[in-house]
Amino acid sequence: MTTTSEKPATPDLAWLDDITMTELERNPYKVYERLRAEAPLAYVPVLGSYVASNAEICREIATSPDFEGVITPAGGRTFGHPAIIGVNGDIHADLRGMVEPALQPVEVDSYVEDLVRPIARRYLEQFENDGHADLVSQYCEPVSVRSLGDLLGLHDVDSDTLRDWFAKLNRSFTNAAMTEDGEFANPEGFVEGDQAKAEIQAAVDPLIDKWIAEPDETSAISRWLHDGMPPGQTRDREYIYPTIYVYLLGAMQEPGHGMGSTLVGLFGEPDQMEQVVDDPALIPRALSEGMRWTSPIWSGTARISTGPVTVAGIDLPANTPVILSYGSANHDTGLYDAPTRFDFHRPPLPHLAFGAGTHACAGIYYANHVMRIGLEELFESIPNLERDTSSDVDFWGWGFRGPTSLPVTWEV
Amino acid sequence: MGFTATVGGRSVDCAEDQPVLDAFLRAGIWMPNSCNQGTCGTCKLRVVSGEVDHRSSPADTLTDDERAAGLALACQARLRSDAVVESTGAVGGRATHPLRDLTATVLEVADIARDTRRVRLGLPEPLAFDPGQYIELTVPGTDLRRQYSLANTADEDKVLELHVRLVSGGAATEGWLFDGLAVGDRIEVTGPLGDFVLPAAEEDDGGPMVLIGGGTGLAPLLGLVRTALARHPQREVLLYHGVRGAEDLYDLDLLAELAEVHPGFTFVPVLSHEPAPDGTGYRTGLPTDLFVDDVASARGWSGWLCGPPAMVEAGVKAFKRRRLAPRMIHREKFTPADALG
Numbered sequence A: 001m002t003t004t005s006e007k008p009a010t011p012d013l014a015w016l017d018d019i020t021m022t023e024l025e026r027n028p029y030k031v032y033e034r035l036r037a038e039a040p041l042a043y044v045p046v047l048g049s050y051v052a053s054n055a056e057i058c059r060e061i062a063t064s065p066d067f068e069g070v071i072t073p074a075g076g077r078t079f080g081h082p083a084i085i086g087v088n089g090d091i092h093a094d095l096r097g098m099v100e101p102a103l104q105p106v107e108v109d110s111y112v113e114d115l116v117r118p119i120a121r122r123y124l125e126q127f128e129n130d131g132h133a134d135l136v137s138q139y140c141e142p143v144s145v146r147s148l149g150d151l152l153g154l155h156d157v158d159s160d161t162l163r164d165w166f167a168k169l170n171r172s173f174t175n176a177a178m179t180e181d182g183e184f185a186n187p188e189g190f191v192e193g194d195q196a197k198a199e200i201q202a203a204v205d206p207l208i209d210k211w212i213a214e215p216d217e218t219s220a221i222s223r224w225l226h227d228g229m230p231p232g233q234t235r236d237r238e239y240i241y242p243t244i245y246v247y248l249l250g251a252m253q254e255p256g257h258g259m260g261s262t263l264v265g266l267f268g269e270p271d272q273m274e275q276v277v278d279d280p281a282l283i284p285r286a287l288s289e290g291m292r293w294t295s296p297i298w299s300g301t302a303r304i305s306t307g308p309v310t311v312a313g314i315d316l317p318a319n320t321p322v323i324l325s326y327g328s329a330n331h332d333t334g335l336y337d338a339p340t341r342f343d344f345h346r347p348p349l350p351h352l353a354f355g356a357g358t359h360a361c362a363g364i365y366y367a368n369h370v371m372r373i374g375l376e377e378l379f380e381s382i383p384n385l386e387r388d389t390s391s392d393v394d395f396w397g398w399g400f401r402g403p404t405s406l407p408v409t410w411e412v
Numbered sequence B: 001m002g003f004t005a006t007v008g009g010r011s012v013d014c015a016e017d018q019p020v021l022d023a024f025l026r027a028g029i030w031m032p033n034s035c036n037q038g039t040c041g042t043c044k045l046r047v048v049s050g051e052v053d054h055r056s057s058p059a060d061t062l063t064d065d066e067r068a069a070g071l072a073l074a075c076q077a078r079l080r081s082d083a084v085v086e087s088t089g090a091v092g093g094r095a096t097h098p099l100r101d102l103t104a105t106v107l108e109v110a111d112i113a114r115d116t117r118r119v120r121l122g123l124p125e126p127l128a129f130d131p132g133q134y135i136e137l138t139v140p141g142t143d144l145r146r147q148y149s150l151a152n153t154a155d156e157d158k159v160l161e162l163h164v165r166l167v168s169g170g171a172a173t174e175g176w177l178f179d180g181l182a183v184g185d186r187i188e189v190t191g192p193l194g195d196f197v198l199p200a201a202e203e204d205d206g207g208p209m210v211l212i213g214g215g216t217g218l219a220p221l222l223g224l225v226r227t228a229l230a231r232h233p234q235r236e237v238l239l240y241h242g243v244r245g246a247e248d249l250y251d252l253d254l255l256a257e258l259a260e261v262h263p264g265f266t267f268v269p270v271l272s273h274e275p276a277p278d279g280t281g282y283r284t285g286l287p288t289d290l291f292v293d294d295v296a297s298a299r300g301w302s303g304w305l306c307g308p309p310a311m312v313e314a315g316v317k318a319f320k321r322r323r324l325a326p327r328m329i330h331r332e333k334f335t336p337a338d339a340l341g
Ligand code: HEM
Pocket: A062, A069, A084, A085, A086, A096, A099, A103, A148, A246, A250, A251, A252, A254, A255, A258, A291, A295, A296, A297, A301, A302, A324, A326, A352, A353, A354, A355, A356, A357, A358, A359, A360, A361, A362, A363, A364, A366, A367, A368
C-alpha cells in the first residue's frame, strides 16, 4: 500500500523564478492562470512584490481596512509624490476632492455629449471615406485623448503629443522588473518617462501660470488649482503634477484601450458585432464585457498592509505591498465560464476592471460615456466595418493592456 | 423574507438585504453597473412604484433632488416593498396613440393582384394612428389574431385599408378573408400597434428615404411614402416593391401618379421569378441587391423594410453596406401575416 502525505501537496512554486517581464507584457494570461490555480496570492520575484490574481483576493485586499494604497516602485519612480493612487488619509481625500467634481455623474451628464460627440465626428471625417483605417491610432486613441485633453484645458496640446506622452509614461510606469537586491533591473527604461515629463512641464507650466492669474472654469486643471482653496491661494503645482501624470497616462490611455479591446472582442464574434451595430443600446453592455475580457488597467495599482495580516491563508508582515492584477481577476473561472471568450450575453456579474475600495477609479462614469459615444459614432458612420484579417491583432502590456493596432476595411 | 423587483416586465426575487442590482444580475438580467460601491452612478435607475432604502448611497452620487425624483442606485438600494423600476437610459418614448378595440364593417373586398386582396374597413369612429402602424383582426369564431399593416395616411382615419395575400391552408386567409368575406361583415379590430413610424413631423428633416417592400409588405410603405412626401414634397424617396412576377404588382397607377407630382420620388417594381415583360421597365432580381447597385452611398438616409424575414435581413445588410446608419434602419418587426397564414 502506498501512502500519500497527510497534507495536500503544496505546489512547487519554483517556476515563479522564471517569469520574465517580456513574457508578461506579451501575454500575461498563461502565467496568471497558473497563479490563480496554484498560488492566487504569491511573491513574484521579477516584480519584487506579492501579486493577487483572483477576484476574491483582489477584492478583499482592495477593500480591506488592513491595507492602504501604495504606488508600485516603477510607478513611484515615474510619477513622484503625491500621486493620487499612492497616497492615503487627508492627502488622498484632498486629491479625490480635487478631481471628483468634474467626474460626478450629474456633472458628466451636463457636458459629455457636447464634448465627445463632435470630437468623434471630427476624427471619423478624416478617414470615413477611405475604406480602410487603423482604429487604434486613428480613432480610439485620438477620441480618448482629445476628449480628456479638452476637459483638462489642454486644447493646444495636439492629440499625437498626448498619445506619445501616455505611451512613454506607460512604458516607464510598467518598467517593473527588479533585481534580487531590490534595484530596478532596467533603469534606462525610465529615461523616456523623464523626457515625457519634461515635455509635459514645458507645455503645462505656462498654462498653470495663466490659470493662477486667470482661473478658467472650463479647464479641470485650472479648477484643481483653485477649488476649495482660500481666496488668493492655489494648490502648489508640485503637489498636483503627480496626479496630472496619473491622468496623462491612465485616464488618457484607457478609454482608448477599452474601445479597442471591445472592438477586437466583437470582431471575433461576428454575431455579437452585428447585434451591437444594429442596436446601439447594446453598446454599454458590450463595453462592460470588453473591460472584463481585456482589462485596460490590467495590473497597474497596488495596496500595502498597514499591519501584520493574514490573507488567503498567507501571513503577511506589516508594509507588504501587493500588486492587484484586475485583468487576471476578471478571468477567474470561479466567476466566469470560459473567461477567455468575449461574450456580452454572459451572466452580467460585476467585474473589477475599475478596481474597488477607496482607490477605485474616479473616472468610471466619464470613461464609460466616452467609450459609449465613441462606438456609437463609429458604428453610425461605418456600419459595414470588417477586420482586415491579413494580420492578427497584437495585444501588449502587463500593467496596461490593449490592442496595439486594429486595421479594418469597409466598402465605400 | 424578500420582495419582488420588476424591470421591463421581468420580475426577480430580491432578498431583504440584497442590493437590487445583485438580484437582477444573478437572474441574468443586465443592468448597467461598474463600481458596485455607490460611487460611479452607472447603475442609477428610476423607481416607478414601490419603496426602496437607499442605504449608504453617497449624496455625491445620488443627490437629494434625484432621490426626491425617484432615482436610486441599484447597487446600493434594498427593497422595502415590491417595486417596479426602469432604466434611466431609456429614451422617453413619445406619446403613443391609445390602443383600442373597435368593431369595423367591411366596405370593400377587391382582388388587386394574384392571390392578393384589398380590404377596406369602415370604423364606427376615427382611429388615431401613425402611418406604418398595424392592427390585429380576430378571425371570427376563433381566438386567432392576425396582424395587418395599414396602408393609410393619418387623415384616412375612418376607413382602414389592408392588403391581404392568400396563404394556402391559412386559417385567416384561405379560411376566411379569401373565403366568404363579404361587404357588410363585422370584424373585431385592435390597434394601432407597432413602431414602424416616421419621426414626428417637427423632427423630420426631409432627408432621403429608401423603402423596400416584399409582396403585401408594400402596404405600410404606402402610408409612409405618402406622408413623407406630403411633409417634404421635394424629398428624395426610393421605393422598391419586390414580387415574384408581374401579376403580383398592384397600385401601379397610384404610384405612377405620385411619381409625376413628386420629382424626387422613384418607384421600382422588381420581379424575382420571371423576366420583365417588354416595355414595362420593371426590373428583375432582388430589390435589396438592386438597391446596392443603384445607390453608391446612403449616408444620411433613412431605410424602411417590410416583408418576409429573409428580405428584411438582406435589406439590413444592404443598407449597412451602403453605410446607412443602423439607427436610421426601421423594420416592421412582426412577421407579416402572409408568412403565417
Ligand atoms: C476604461 C477606462 C478606464 C479604466 C478601465 C480605469 C481603471 C482604473 C483602475 C483599475 C484604477 C485603480 C483602481 C484600484 O486601484 O482599485 C483606476 C484609478 C483611477 N482612475 Fe481610472 N480607469 C479608466 C479611465 C479613467 C478616466 C478617464 C479617468 C479620469 C478622467 C480616471 C481616473 C482615475 C483616477 C483619478 C484613479 C485613481 C483613484 C485613486 O487612487 O483614488 N480613470 N482606474
